[in-house]
Amino acid sequence: MFTGLVETTGRVRSLERLGAQARLSLEIPFAGELEMGESVAVNGCCLTVAAMDEQGASFDLLAQTLAVTSLGDLEKDSIVNLERALQVGDRFGGHFVQGHVDATGSVVALEAQGQDHIFDVALPPEIERLCIDKGSLCVDGISLTIAELSEGKARFWITPHTFQATHLPALKAGARVNLEADLLAKHVAKLMEGFSAARGA
Template identity: 60%
Template sequence: MFTGLVETTGKVLALEARGESARLTLNVGAMASELADGESVAVNGCCLTVTAKDAAAQTACFDLLMQTLKVTSLGDLHEGSLVNLERAMALGARFGGHLVQGHVDATVKVLDWSEHGQDHRLEVEIPAEQRGLVIPKGSICLDGISLTAAEVTESSVVCWIIPHTFQLTNLHTKKAGDRLNVEFDMLGKYVRELMRAMK
């Protein structure tokens, strides 16, 4: 379980195809010395398992299943790409974001990424089958970042990005047309499934 509060960013060193899977190798900086084999890390919002690490080289490796590559935007990564990183939440720690499982629901296209004074406006499309899972002032997780839905239209959601988030995440590398991983609020998904079951 995660909170959507990005701890740091990492840089892609390699994404190697291995049959129907792939291995992702990242430079994760000082975080490498704190990771254990088998630990869960959210990489751009996708919960991955550390399969190898090298504290001296500040690297960590993750194996990606075909399903992961199909559902997320991790297959778009290339050498030098910046990714958001968050370790699993610690029991008893402050809970500053919202409940995030690291189970990506879909990818969404950036419709608008524009500067407005010191802030940035981020608008992403919402797939037709997922509409209704975002409410105004509710939470949404984009590329592993817990954000507030400032505006919700029939087909999109708008989030306003403060300078802190812009500087400390991978958002400053994004542009209109890029794909982001999205995880919708868990409560909304449970309510939808319960309503379907009641019908």
């Protein structure tokens, strides 16, 4: 379980394709504190530490992970958002994030507006239906509040701290981003589907 409050950023050392799978190697600032098997959210995707060294760690990417997320788009020196799993007793400042990416969206625009930034993301229908104005959406591992919701698109206002503490300065229009819808919204939608089916709606 994560919060969507990005802890720091890392840098891609390599992405090695292994048939339908891949191994992702990252330079990580907190590498010396990691343990084998530990969970780390990388651009919002929960990955397991498979190998470590003093400067970083490596993660195995399943075919399903490559199919559902944007991790396969990463290149050497790409910047990624990192968050370690929530510890019992930690302050909970974001929202409930599992690190289970539901789909990918694409960056429409990321533009400075005074000291802040406007961030527009195109949403696939399966994500849009789970979003509400002022609701939460996890974008590449960042817990964001939807400022405006329009057809097929969500707008976020990015504070200076969030912009500087994440990979956003390196993000370009057209880039794919990982999306995880609000956990409660997903459960309610599933329950309502069953309710509607039971009533023959």
